Every structure is written in structure tokens, then in C-alpha cells.
Amino acid sequence: MLIVNTLANTLPLNGKTTAEISDSYPVLFTPAGYVFSIWGLIYLALIGFTIFQALPGQQANPRIERIGGWFALANLLNAGWIFAWHWEILGLTVILMLGLLACLVVSYTRLEIGLHPPVHPVEQALVDFPFSLYLGWISVATIANISAALYAAGWNGFGVSPETWAVIMIGVATLVGLLMIHRRNAIAYPAVLIWAFIGIRLRPEQVEVVGTAAGVAAFILL
DSSP, X not given: OHHHHHHHHHTTGGGOOHHHHHHTSOOTTXXXXXXXXXXXXXXXXXXXXHHHHHSGGGTXXXXXXXXXHHHHHHHHHHHHHHHHHHTTOHHHHHHHHHHHHHHHHHHHHHHTTTTSSOOOHHHXXXXXXXXXXXXXXXXXXXXXXXXXXXHHTTOXXXXXXXXXXXXXXXXXXXXXXXXXXXXXXXXXXXXXXXXXXXXXXXXXXXXXXXXXXXXXXXXXXX
16 A cells, blocks of 8 residues: 555656645635645554564454454555545546545454553554544545535536535534544544644645634644
């Protein structure tokens, strides 16, 4: 997955970077380009998890055993999404993104993050943190991906303006963030949402009502 993502932006695949393709779809929910730098932190965290789960002392770790297959599938779906996105097969990107989101939801659930007394700090940093971060960002990316696909398909939003839909999606994401804080004592997940909302607020030429909604949402999750 890391190799595919690196090649996608250094070659780049099909002559465009991931961000350039994203910018070609004027979707109001999409944050400013700098926000996508979070992938660097996500990949670094996932590398840490990969090394940790391979250590001899972790071979019988029941938490890690519960997610092995789901993590592998998530990596395959992520890599597949990159190819589909760079060739702008948007319908397929939505399917792959939803599959990736489902894998991460299952992994997060099976890890039981935030449900029990804190695990060892090292395990929190190398298991809980990577999956919380990853799930948070893919939650945002799923909304942006579906929005781009609908825009490309010419969907009229059932007569509702794009601005209203963007505000609704920000509201839904905020409610999910609050639920994660309440149910899972989450920190990393809402932090990712805040990062994304600030990016939506600061996006060049952002519509005022959407930018304001994103700013308020970020404040609520603080």
C-alpha cells in the first residue's frame, strides 16, 4: 500500500497526483490540499504497527490476532482505490472506499479501543493510535469520495444546494465524532475530524456558510 501510494504521487500514476485529481472536482466538503499530508502520519503509524505485530512477543496477542485478515484486506482495498482514483473510475472508487471503511470499522471494533482499562502505553501508541487515526481519516475521505462521484455523475442533490449538502455532511461527521468521544473516549479520531474541518474552513475560495459550519464543527469537537 505504501509503495503504491508513493508511486502514485512520484511517477505520478496516469500523469496526475492524487491531490490534483481531487482538486479537479469542486466538492465543497473536500479540505485544502495541505490536509492530505496526514497520509504521511498515517503511513508512519501503520509501519509502526506492522513492526510491532511482527515481534515475537506479539505473535499470541489476541487483539492483533482478531484483526490480521481485516488489516490485510484494508491494505489491498487502499491500493486498489489508488489505481481506480488515478484512472478516475469513480464508481469503483466508492465501492473500494466503502469496503476499506468497513474493514477499519471491524478492526476498530475488534480491537475494542476505548472500551476497557487502558492497555500498555506502547500498545496504545502502536495499535490503538494507528487504527484510530486511519479510521478517522477514511471516514472523512469516504464522504469526500462519494461527493466527488455524485458531482461527476451530474447528480442534482434532489434539488438541495451543494452548500446545504456540505453543511449536512459536516454535521453528520461531527455527530459521529461526538459519539466516538462519548462511547470510546476517543482522542485521535475526533482530532482527525478537527484537522479536516479546519482544512475545509481554510480551503481557498470556500463558500462562507460551509467554511463557517466547518469552523463551528471543529470548535465543538475540541
